[in-house]
Amino acid sequence: MPALDKLKALIAPAKLLTDDSSLAAYGKDWSGQFTPAPLAVALPKTIEQVQAIVRWAIEQGVALVPSGGRTGLSGAAVAANGELVVAFDAMNQIIDFNPYERRVVCQPGVVTAQLQQFAQDNALYYPVDFASSGSSQIGGNISTNAGGIKVIRYGLTRQWVSGLKVVSGTGELLDLNQGLIKNATGYDLRQLFIGAEGTLGFIVEASMQLSRAPQNLTALVLAVTDLDCIMPLLHSFQSKLDLTAFEFFSEQALEKILARGDVPAPFETRCPFYALLEFEALNEDISNQALSLFEQALENGWVADGVISQSTQQLANLWKLREYISETLSHFSPYKNDLSVTVSRVPDFLRDIDQLVQQNYPDFAVIWYGHIGDGNLHLNILKPDNLSKEAFFSKCHEVNKQVFETVQRYQGSISAEHGVGLVKRSGLNYSRSPAEINAMKAIKAVFDPHGIMNPGKIF
Amino acid sequence: MPALDKLKALIAPAKLLTDDSSLAAYGKDWSGQFTPAPLAVALPKTIEQVQAIVRWAIEQGVALVPSGGRTGLSGAAVAANGELVVAFDAMNQIIDFNPYERRVVCQPGVVTAQLQQFAQDNALYYPVDFASSGSSQIGGNISTNAGGIKVIRYGLTRQWVSGLKVVSGTGELLDLNQGLIKNATGYDLRQLFIGAEGTLGFIVEASMQLSRAPQNLTALVLAVTDLDCIMPLLHSFQSKLDLTAFEFFSEQALEKILARGDVPAPFETRCPFYALLEFEALNEDISNQALSLFEQALENGWVADGVISQSTQQLANLWKLREYISETLSHFSPYKNDLSVTVSRVPDFLRDIDQLVQQNYPDFAVIWYGHIGDGNLHLNILKPDNLSKEAFFSKCHEVNKQVFETVQRYQGSISAEHGVGLVKRSGLNYSRSPAEINAMKAIKAVFDPHGIMNPGKIF
Numbered sequence A, B: 001m002p003a004l005d006k007l008k009a010l011i012a013p014a015k016l017l018t019d020d021s022s023l024a025a026y027g028k029d030w031s032g033q034f035t036p037a038p039l040a041v042a043l044p045k046t047i048e049q050v051q052a053i054v055r056w057a058i059e060q061g062v063a064l065v066p067s068g069g070r071t072g073l074s075g076a077a078v079a080a081n082g083e084l085v086v087a088f089d090a091m092n093q094i095i096d097f098n099p100y101e102r103r104v105v106c107q108p109g110v111v112t113a114q115l116q117q118f119a120q121d122n123a124l125y126y127p128v129d130f131a132s133s134g135s136s137q138i139g140g141n142i143s144t145n146a147g148g149i150k151v152i153r154y155g156l157t158r159q160w161v162s163g164l165k166v167v168s169g170t171g172e173l174l175d176l177n178q179g180l181i182k183n184a185t186g187y188d189l190r191q192l193f194i195g196a197e198g199t200l201g202f203i204v205e206a207s208m209q210l211s212r213a214p215q216n217l218t219a220l221v222l223a224v225t226d227l228d229c230i231m232p233l234l235h236s237f238q239s240k241l242d243l244t245a246f247e248f249f250s251e252q253a254l255e256k257i258l259a260r261g262d263v264p265a266p267f268e269t270r271c272p273f274y275a276l277l278e279f280e281a282l283n284e285d286i287s288n289q290a291l292s293l294f295e296q297a298l299e300n301g302w303v304a305d306g307v308i309s310q311s312t313q314q315l316a317n318l319w320k321l322r323e324y325i326s327e328t329l330s331h332f333s334p335y336k337n338d339l340s341v342t343v344s345r346v347p348d349f350l351r352d353i354d355q356l357v358q359q360n361y362p363d364f365a366v367i368w369y370g371h372i373g374d375g376n377l378h379l380n381i382l383k384p385d386n387l388s389k390e391a392f393f394s395k396c397h398e399v400n401k402q403v404f405e406t407v408q409r410y411q412g413s414i415s416a417e418h419g420v421g422l423v424k425r426s427g428l429n430y431s432r433s434p435a436e437i438n439a440m441k442a443i444k445a446v447f448d449p450h451g452i453m454n455p456g457k458i459f
Helices: A002-011 A020-026 A047-060 A112-121 A138-143 A189-193 A227-238 A251-260 A284-299 A312-323 A325-332 A343-360 A389-409 A425-430 A434-447 B002-011 B020-026 B047-060 B112-121 B138-143 B189-193 B227-238 B251-260 B284-299 B312-323 B325-332 B343-360 B389-409 B425-430 B434-447
Strands: A015-017 A040-043 A064-067 A084-087 A094-098 A103-106 A161-168 A173-176 A201-209 A217-224 A243-250 A273-280 A303-308 A335-340 A365-371 A376-382 B015-017 B040-043 B064-067 B084-087 B094-098 B103-106 B161-168 B173-176 B201-209 B217-224 B243-250 B273-280 B303-308 B335-340 B365-371 B376-382
Touching: A002 A015, A002 A040, A002 A047, A015 A020, A020 A040, A047 A064, A047 A084, A047 A161, A047 A201, A064 A138, A064 A201, A094 A112, A103 A112, A112 A138, A138 A201, A161 A189, A173 A189, A173 B434, A189 B189, A189 B434, A217 A227, A217 A243, A217 A284, A217 A312, A227 A243, A227 A273, A227 A284, A227 A343, A243 A251, A243 A312, A251 A273, A251 A312, A251 A325, A251 A365, A273 A284, A273 A312, A284 A303, A312 A325, A325 A365, A325 A376, A335 A389, A343 A365, A343 A376, A343 A389, A376 A389, A389 A425, A425 A434, A434 B173, A434 B189, A434 B434, B002 B015, B002 B040, B002 B047, B015 B020, B020 B040, B047 B064, B047 B084, B047 B161, B047 B201, B064 B138, B064 B201, B094 B112, B103 B112, B112 B138, B138 B201, B161 B189, B173 B189, B217 B227, B217 B243, B217 B284, B217 B312, B227 B243, B227 B273, B227 B284, B227 B343, B243 B251, B243 B312, B251 B273, B251 B312, B251 B325, B251 B365, B273 B284, B273 B312, B284 B303, B312 B325, B325 B365, B325 B376, B335 B389, B343 B365, B343 B376, B343 B389, B376 B389, B389 B425, B425 B434
Parallel strands: A040 A084, A064 A084, B040 B084, B064 B084
Antiparallel strands: A015 A040, A094 A103, A103 A201, A161 A173, A161 A201, A217 A273, A217 A303, A243 A273, A243 A365, A335 A376, A365 A376, B015 B040, B094 B103, B103 B201, B161 B173, B161 B201, B217 B273, B217 B303, B243 B273, B243 B365, B335 B376, B365 B376
16 A cells, blocks of 8 residues: 555654554454454654654545553544554653652653652652553543542642643644643643543643652541441541542442452441542551541441551552452443542432432342542443343443433533543533534644544544 | 613613723723723623623624733733723622532632632632732632642642633633533533633633641741752752742842831841742641751751741741732832743743843842742842833833743743733743644634634733
8 A cells, every 4th residue: 555655654663563463452442342443553753753644644634543552441542444543652761850840751652550650769659540550651641631549639630741742633743831830821722632532633742740659558448338428428537638539339349349259358347338548647646537537437327347457468458449340340241331420419329320220220230439539430230141242232322321311410421531432422412512512623623624633532 | 872772781780880980990900001991891790691791792893801800910801992891890709619529619700818718717728829819809810820829739720620611702601510520521621711811701600629728837938048959958848748838039039028127037147049938737747857857958058047937927927028029029110020930940040031131231130039839930120210110111121032032942931820911912922832822813713703702812
């Protein structure tokens, strides 16, 4: 194919892959619902090569799909329509570090865990963390504004990006905010590219800020007697302690985890919900404060039992109760949703969704877990044994419309942290108004006038 | 004027002012360089009235200027060309508060200090604070992404906005992000309106997040022996303590403050620079840590003297050394600049600018102060007594071009926190590339196709 030969020459010595196994691997993400069919896979090593690829794509009328760790669950990195995949695996270096500024300049293919490790090696901390941090790349994190388990204290990826270099859909390089903390010179275009899923341009370099490393992290797992006790519990702890996490999971989730056999039970008591709180036990005062809050929670009847970590090993074990859920449930062909509402509305929302699924499909098991301190709930509906995968997913699709209508009624988000991609595109209107969607499309046209940057994703 | 009569009827019973003193008062901000000449001043009380005003403006081809506390220094709220001023003084209520979410829903005319007080009354904290917080309004804070003295710990206004209602230049109401913590559904349009100086639309409601109230705030004022000691000093303290402020000012600034006679000297020692550090002394360990860091800094020769606050009265007095500077200097007709570079480049940058002014105008006094922990420096050049105001400002304008060129060379910002407005419009290209400025203009056209929303500001 002459167009590909031309591209190969343009980006040489960077690689251009066209073998079947590369196409299959690079054309999909963890959503797993789309058949990969990319034209080829380019692995640029420099910003100039990325620019050359974009100019080639404009000339040839070929669409581009950016590719990081492909750990996304929404199909944003899927190439199913003859697109050229632009994979950032070969741009995976940390190219600068300034300890005074706690700022790391990363290429987009730096793996999240690599940045976390780099921070740790420098007695600092990169606080955005989630289950796929061992594979996901910084470019992808930024493009989805990744959240995870420490948002209640450290915010989303957005908060840690102090500069972005992006190649827009015209092939131009934009150098946005250059690592500045304060810069009040007009619209902060950097913010637009964060969470844009590569539809406006590709991130080719990022300045990431680091934080002081947390000390003596300590977890409490509490057995919560009733859904309505979660909010006063959160309020009570949050008013006295700087929580680094406030996660939750349901009894059904705990059952599945304990059935694995490799995670110890936190305690004998069983309750409908469990909360995992984490804080820095910087000194004895803080630890005592946490214990007295726990005792108060017991007295108030909000919790029936609890355990506090006394070592890093115990801390790790308690976290397994929460962190192993996603992988454990994956064996039950779950129908997943990643929803959010404002924090105080979580109990009502959760009850409404439970009722909805129960009414429609009384034999479907619903498993809840998530980042309740951020209002972010992962809803998992498990396939009953007697139903085929196809029949199950088709029924779930039916109830999903009502789930999204409920989200809309609560003014919530149909995608709290997983992005929109292809999977949630048809649901975008439940969380964004027609005027907003029109504005987004017009903004896309500003940065991507040829419509070649990850087209068909988000909207 | 029939157009105004029509507007009056449209927004009744809300006020429409046309008297000279209102026009003069509402047509200007604290920049003080422009002659106010608005058409009239509308004081809407509801979102619907704001929408009616925008629709009227489209029909009549009248430009609109939003007006908050008008404490800005860049002329963003100036109406000098027959614009209609839309002042938010009558939309000044806190309309909702959710303690579980620590979220306050504010009308745009809520004064910053009013929100700070509300937070305090509810045992919480609104952390964005600066000299004009007694007059500035939340709508204006958001429109300039206000910074101030606690950014090193709490970030800019952007970080505290979880939802925005805006009326765009088409008169449409956009309800952006609705107070959600996590929402990964496409471009975060909320971020565009933050810092847009009212050029895309007017903020008519905002969800503001609050924080845990800081406890036992303690300040250290240190006499810094040399500019090059500032960065290791910051690094040393920041690696052990969560600083809530790291401010600095020069000996010349201190002289002016002490000459007032109402602020006690922190100590006898004189040094070229002083740093004001603040932290939460949550317990004795932390206070001891601060003292040992101070002793280390003495040993290293970074500082020559220091004082630590032992009471809230002493804390307030130490802060006066920093907070009274702006007002004190205002009596010397200063030529002001609000610049930023990345933190570690501050010393070199400051030296380069000093040299520049010295070379051109050896008789001009340069006074530095600012938020050095954020790389944000306020440069003040004082008028010599023997020079007229006009001659002085015209010479400053000349040297300003070289100041901005230096900023550009350092990839810094010509406006760290004061916005662009009219004052810095001609300097925008020193901090933003032509491609960025074109993108900004195209984005403005998306939200303000008729060009009526604060036209001529920023670019």
